[in-house]
Amino acid sequence: MKFLHLGDLHIGKRLNNISLLEDQRYILGQILDIAREERPDAVLIAGDVYDRTLPPAEAVTLLDDFLTALAGEKIPVFLISGNHDSAERLAFGGRLLSEGGVYLSPVYDGELTPHLLEDEYGTVAVWLLPFIRPAHVRAVYPDAEITSYTQAVQTALAQAAPAADRQVLVAHQFVTGAAPGGSEEFAVGGVENVDASVFDAFDYVALGHIHSAQEIRGAGTIRYCGAPLAYSVSEAGQEKSVTIAELGKKGEVTVRTVPLSPLRRLRKIRGSYEELTRRSTWQGTAVEDYLQVTLTDEQDIPDAIAKLRSIYPNILELRYDNARTRTFGEITAEAEPERRTPMELFAALYEQQNGAPLSPEQTGLLERLIREIWEEEEA
Structure with a gap:
């Protein structure tokens, strides 16, 4: 069978x-x-x-x-x-x-x-x-x-x-x-x-x-x-x-x-703005794939995503990886934050604001509270 x-x-x-x-x-x-x-x-x-x-x-x-x-x-x-x-x-x-x-x-x-x-x-x-x-x-x-x-x-x-x-x-x-x-x-x-x-x-x-x-x-x-x-x-x-x-x-x-072979793949690419817009970089590649783009430029590129989309039309997310983001631990918005659990979102926000992760005691308390709220909604 x-x-x-x-x-x-x-x-x-x-x-x-x-x-x-x-x-x-x-x-x-x-x-x-x-x-x-x-x-x-x-x-x-x-x-x-x-x-x-x-x-x-x-x-x-x-x-x-x-x-x-x-x-x-x-x-x-x-x-x-x-x-x-x-x-x-x-x-x-x-x-x-x-x-x-x-x-x-x-x-x-x-x-x-x-x-x-x-x-x-x-x-x-x-x-x-x-x-x-x-x-x-x-x-x-x-x-x-x-x-x-x-x-x-x-x-x-x-x-x-x-x-x-x-x-x-x-x-x-x-x-x-x-x-x-x-x-x-x-x-x-x-x-x-x-x-x-x-x-x-x-x-x-x-x-x-x-x-x-x-x-x-x-x-x-x-x-x-x-x-x-x-x-x-x-x-x-x-x-x-x-x-x-x-x-x-x-x-x-x-x-x-x-x-299975999709019509468009979902990929990650990275490099400087100059590198990613250079014809020799993108010519002959699957530019219509869905992309997460990481720019390594030290300075933000004005209107970068609109400019990049003239080459790569299906950019899902643009982020930077440079000295500034590494030093300050900048959190870039997720492509789909609604797909993260409430606990993950709260933990990320807490660490961003306080510079330290939740303690085991805080994690346990929050998990218990969220579970109780979740179960009440189901009832």
């Missing part, structure tokens, strides 16, 4: 107010080509399909085109909502779409229903678990003790009684041990962590939420496929891919990746 594992499409995303729809259309077309060549038994899409709960019309159209093309290839699609999606909006029309082989996770209501696929080794049960918080599960099971994300997922999966000899789960959570890719959103203090042991009953767990491809434990049975594009400067240089997971007879799982 062959699965093509995708996740974190974030259709409709913008980088520094630059729309990525053209890049996303290009990469989804490339993924379609891979699907046509690989002929998987199903495509698993592990959440964060859209970048926000109210996606623009163009993003909805792009997803519609992608799913329609997969359905036209007679490749079943299993899709769940992530923390960026509106579970209600994404589930709309799910019963009708299932007739065309596109299966959407419903809004979490405590019930999980397996989808059964057959191959030469028997039956494979595919389970869909949308992104859940403890508050979601407590609403369904008010008498259960659910104070952590691990307990929430454990309680939810307790309803997934084995429906076949081989079990596959599609989920969107932060599993302990994962290395963030840089542009994900997390709660403070690691309160979103889910222990990998809750997935022990499954032969393959197709995860979304982390933007860099990685496995959580040996043999790749619990795996993040990563985002298909770099979605922040911190992901510059990352090689993106899709994951192909193949299940043989019980206990046999093989995983490999197929690389």
Whole structure:
């Protein structure tokens, strides 16, 4: 049984107010080509399909085109909502779409229903678990003790009684041990962590939420496929891919990746203003890539970013690295500060203002206060 594992499409995303729809259309077309060549038994899409709960019309159209093309290839699609999606909006029309082989996770209501696929080794049960918080599960099971994300997922999966000899789960959570890719959103203090042991009953767990491809434990049975594009400067240089997971007879799982080549890469370049504007420097290079530019000039260049954009039109961020910035520890604005946790933002501000980092005692106090506020908002 062959699965093509995708996740974190974030259709409709913008980088520094630059729309990525053209890049996303290009990469989804490339993924379609891979699907046509690989002929998987199903495509698993592990959440964060859209970048926000109210996606623009163009993003909805792009997803519609992608799913329609997969359905036209007679490749079943299993899709769940992530923390960026509106579970209600994404589930709309799910019963009708299932007739065309596109299966959407419903809004979490405590019930999980397996989808059964057959191959030469028997039956494979595919389970869909949308992104859940403890508050979601407590609403369904008010008498259960659910104070952590691990307990929430454990309680939810307790309803997934084995429906076949081989079990596959599609989920969107932060599993302990994962290395963030840089542009994900997390709660403070690691309160979103889910222990990998809750997935022990499954032969393959197709995860979304982390933007860099990685496995959580040996043999790749619990795996993040990563985002298909770099979605922040911190992901510059990352090689993106899709994951192909193949299940043989019980206990046999093989995983490999197929690389993706974006329309525009996200890169970092540095040098003096004179160097970066010299024709011999940029001529013949991919000047339309998305760039973080670091200037090494000792004096600020007036209107530097506008001038540089006449050569490099897609500059996301401009910063300086010189004696002044190194001496005073100048903090340059992040390309996407909203992607940093509240604790990280507060710690950076504190160190900038006081010239020293937070003490362990201060860190502990702030983490506790932020966690309490976060939990009150969830309730």
